[in-house]
Amino acid sequence: MRHRRTLKAVVWTFLLTVAATLLVVNLGGSEKKLDEQIRREYSLHDAQYQRVLGVMLGPPIAGGNRFEALYNGDRIFPPMLEAIRGAKESITFETYIYWSGDIGRAFADALSERARAGVPVHVLLDWVGSAKVDDDFIKEMESAGVQIRRFHKPSWYDIGRMNNRTHRKLLVVDGRVGFTGGVGIAPEWTGHAQDAKHWRDSHYKVEGPVVAQMQAVFMDNWIKVSGDVLHGERYFPRLAPVGDGRAQVFSSSPSGGSESMHLMYLLSIAAATKTIDLSSAYFVPDDLTVGALVAAMRRGVRLRIITPGPIIDSQTVRAASRASWGPLLEAGAEISEYQPTMFHCKVFMVDGLLVSVGSTNFDNRSFRLNDEANLNIYDEAFAAAETVQFEADLAQSRRITFEDWKNRPLHEKAMEHLASVLSVQL
Secondary structure, three states: OHHHHHHHHHHHHHHHHHHHHHHHHHHOOOOOOOOOOOOOOOOOOOHHHHHHHHHHOOOOOEEEEEEEEEEOHHHHHHHHHHHHHOOOOOEEEEEOOEOOOHHHHHHHHHHHHHHHOOOOEEEEEEOOOOOOOOHHHHHHHHHHOOEEEEEOOOOOOOHHHHOOOEOOOEEEEOOOEEEEEOOOEOHHHOOOOOOOOOOEOEEEEEEOOHHHHHHHHHHHHHHHHHOOOOOOOOOOOOOOOOOOEEEEEEEEEOOEOOOHHHHHHHHHHHHOOOEEEEEEOOEOOOHHHHHHHHHHHHOOOEEEEEEEOOOOOOHHHHHHHHHOOHHHHHHOOEEEEEOOOOEOOEEEEEOOOEEEEEOOOEOHHHHHHOEEEEEEEEOHHHHHHHHHHHHHHHOOEEEEOHHHHHOOOHHHHHHHHHHHHOHHHO
16 A cells, blocks of 8 residues: 555656646746847937848848738728739738638638639648637638648647747738738627727738748748748749838747847837837736836836726736836836727837837737747838827827826735736736
């Protein structure tokens, strides 16, 4: 009997050790984290800033582009579906969320129709994010000839990999027209943010040479999951200038360059001279980022942030976010919570020039755990238009003062403290 108990104890000890090891792998990473403040050596308008971002973090900034901002589902989905239905050469589509509903059906039908017409269609879905998709949609697309791959199937023996999701949101049609931003393919993103069931979000249509960079980011994960290299002219055609906008598309991934997105934000904050406006669905900054933002405000930069209010899909994230606000509010940050519905935007603007949009949230998950992609636009006219939209969202938001934050109820403070412990995974 004693022998059995001893054997049982050994087995349990072994299992707990394995579980603890996997948990450490899950919470940690192989790359060193940024742990030093970025020194301010130039302004955002300085050519050196753009040179650094174009060399250190990814592809060079390309000119000759045209951009169109699309706000909320009623204005986002029709251009995406129109582009798909008009495809003649190829369609590449990577998304985190693909669920069911009428909008899921519309995309499945459009992609299937183009595949049946002989257009190569490649769809990359995150395994976790697309867990709610109707199996009929998948079967319909595959039977029509759509090539569908799933990113990182969950596995108990590889928790670290399970925790790495592709959060990228990329659609490229004929290698010439691209879309990126915050939307997933689900009912929540339809409509015009008219109520709590229809979210506020922004997406962006892109044309010009920078679309090739967007296509290259898609290929990065497509090769990982399929082993198939798509490189012909139907995917990478010659792209002539179509406008005056300058931009770059760059990515980050735990498998390489996991700090790229974090570093882009820190370099931009350090280079800011006048203004930083941030629309963030999930704003859970680490101490390094808080320090950079506080330092920017101390040299006279105005910081405005819009985050979700009471209507949010994760109260834990909201609590962890609010736990970090003290130093920012005390330094003069204007933090406001969007009231009408879930606020899912991801837009970062600096000094009326840089507009960074894409899939990246302002949190550790986006900075270090997920595969992300952002479009950096350097265009004063576009930045001015985005500022108008930011202020329209601000008008529907509730400002939180430092006094409000200090005097919140004790039970809220307790919940925020507990949630902040999980911030490494949020």
